[in-house]
Amino acid sequence: MISRRLFSHGALVAEVALAVLLFVCLGVLRAGARADWQEKVDDVVLQTATEAEAEFLVILTAQADVGHAARLRSKQEKGAFVHEQLTVVARQTQGPVLKALRAAGAEFRPYWVSNMIWVRSDGAVIEELARRRDVERIIANPRVQLDRLAGATNRPAATQEGAGVLWNIDLVNAPDVWAAGYTGQGVVIGGQDTGYDWQHPALRDQYRGWDGVNADHAYNWHDAIHEDNPNTSAGNPCGLESAEPCDDDGHGTHTMGTMVGDDGAGNQIGMAPGAEWIACRNMEQGWGTPSTYAECYEWFIAPYPPGGDSFDGDPNRAPDVISNSWSCPQVEGCTDPDILRQVVNNVRAAGIVTGHAASNSGPACSAIDSPAAIHDASFTTAASDSSDQIAGFSSRGPVLLGNNSPAKPDITAPGVEVLSSVPGGVYGVKSGTSMATPHVAGLVALLISAAPELAGDVNALEELIAQTAVARYSTEGCGGDSAQSLPNHTYGWGRIDALAAFLALPSTTPLDYKHFLPVWFRS
Numbered sequence: 001m002i003s004r005r006l007f008s009h010g011a012l013v014a015e016v017a018l019a020v021l022l023f024v025c026l027g028v029l030r031a032g033a034r035a036d037w038q039e040k041v042d043d044v045v046l047q048t049a050t051e052a053e054a055e056f057l058v059i060l061t062a063q064a065d066v067g068h069a070a071r072l073r074s075k076q077e078k079g080a081f082v083h084e085q086l087t088v089v090a091r092q093t094q095g096p097v098l099k100a101l102r103a104a105g106a107e108f109r110p111y112w113v114s115n116m117i118w119v120r121s122d123g124a125v126i127e128e129l130a131r132r133r134d135v136e137r138i139i140a141n142p143r144v145q146l147d148r149l150a151g152a153t154n155r156p157a158a159t160q161e162g163a164g165v166l167w168n169i170d171l172v173n174a175p176d177v178w179a180a181g182y183t184g185q186g187v188v189i190g191g192q193d194t195g196y197d198w199q200h201p202a203l204r205d206q207y208r209g210w211d212g213v214n215a216d217h218a219y220n221w222h223d224a225i226h227e228d229n230p231n232t233s234a235g236n237p238c239g240l241e242s243a244e245p246c247d248d249d250g251h252g253t254h255t256m257g258t259m260v261g262d263d264g265a266g267n268q269i270g271m272a273p274g275a276e277w278i279a280c281r282n283m284e285q286g287w288g289t290p291s292t293y294a295e296c297y298e299w300f301i302a303p304y305p306p307g308g309d310s311f312d313g314d315p316n317r318a319p320d321v322i323s324n325s326w327s328c329p330q331v332e333g334c335t336d337p338d339i340l341r342q343v344v345n346n347v348r349a350a351g352i353v354t355g356h357a358a359s360n361s362g363p364a365c366s367a368i369d370s371p372a373a374i375h376d377a378s379f380t381t382a383a384s385d386s387s388d389q390i391a392g393f394s395s396r397g398p399v400l401l402g403n404n405s406p407a408k409p410d411i412t413a414p415g416v417e418v419l420s421s422v423p424g425g426v427y428g429v430k431s432g433t434s435m436a437t438p439h440v441a442g443l444v445a446l447l448i449s450a451a452p453e454l455a456g457d458v459n460a461l462e463e464l465i466a467q468t469a470v471a472r473y474s475t476e477g478c479g480g481d482s483a484q485s486l487p488n489h490t491y492g493w494g495r496i497d498a499l500a501a502f503l504a505l506p507s508t509t510p511l512d513y514k515h516f517l518p519v520w521f522r523s
Helices: 002-038 043-051 067-071 075-093 095-104 123-130 167-171 174-179 251-260 290-301 341-349 433-450 458-467 498-503 510-514
Strands: 054-060 107-111 116-121 135-140 155-157 188-193 221-223 276-281 321-324 353-357 379-384 411-414 418-422 426-430
Touching: 002 123, 043 054, 043 123, 043 135, 054 123, 067 075, 067 341, 075 095, 075 290, 075 341, 095 107, 095 116, 095 123, 107 290, 116 123, 123 135, 167 174, 167 411, 174 433, 174 498, 188 251, 188 290, 188 433, 221 290, 251 276, 251 418, 251 426, 251 433, 276 290, 290 321, 290 341, 321 433, 341 353, 353 433, 353 458, 379 433, 411 433, 433 458, 433 498
Parallel strands: 188 276, 188 321, 221 276, 321 353, 353 379, 379 411
Antiparallel strands: 054 116, 054 135, 107 116, 155 426, 418 426
């Protein structure tokens, strides 16, 4: 009897111990499961969601493979292939997630430039999404302020009647390419920025949506600003989702002037005055988000009319090159350095050169630290002055992103005291890598106008610009550079030279060269 009681007591103890063990194990498993889903979510998203609704991007596990585009010959073929691949994968995989978001009453907007969905909702929805196998990760969509120079000279300048070619355009020898008959004709430049004053005298005739009599903004303009930014003053001078190009800041109009500006009255402010331009607004009074940047990139791959379905865009209307004078720094919430990597990779795969400002955080080394300038697919531009000296504000490399960090910057262009167009039909002076980057976009247009077969060949265009640049060396030692390093982490390959790049074109004939020979040597 006693032994029986002892056995029963022992069994009871064993059962209790087993129950405790199971409880602990289940707790560990639950904690592990919770940690697993939380690991898929940016900390800032989790933190915000505990206080209020969060705004975030849901990156789906399935992503399109556009690698085959590199084997296609024409830009049209590349653009059509990339657009088809990206939209098909998005259509096939987003449905269940969108259904869940509708059931939860969440705000959302799907994208295909990367298979992702913009969402605004609460912590419960974030957890539900993060537990899904078809969701790869959930990242923040922070509001990012335009990278302006602290204490920079952004002064107005009186309209210069007959001012002629500006120093920066002359320094890079663009007029010599014009003299050979190539001004960017037949090429389309894209710009995403604060917007554009399309009726500025230096820009109107080059706008693809203007035929000299009537304006047609469909496929030529997109506004990615859908709501007021809480960091800006209430309302917007352009409104939201503007049906025509409009600039609520002035920055964008200035950059476009450096790309194509020419008012026909002697003010030759642009690199490629014969090119056409199309544009997208990605900032609300100087504040953008990763989703607005991505939306503009998506529209450029396959433009669609205002109010149209983004999935039904036309890749044949895409630009040849896009100029990007904005950044997404970690200090403003872009904590994931890969936040736009796939987006930019897909733009490049579509045969579009995507030039990007290096940012204005110099002269410290490794100051190029923000998407999308850090990505290998971006052609990143530093800023120099009229003496070909690097600007003190221009961000230096190297990019610190582990073993696969690309060498940056790629190239340098004038970016100090640059005169260009500003809203209202007048002109102003600005400095920054924002002002340098449009020079490169304009040079791409000049080269394609001279050699149309280069359209869509991003590698060849970038290599041509890099290898013909005016070599610039640095003793700053960034990234271990020596005084003979080329490229280096200050200037990249050097300052762009439009004439040298033109003369290096495979299609350039001896007759093209003759124009540039001394008079006494011509026959």
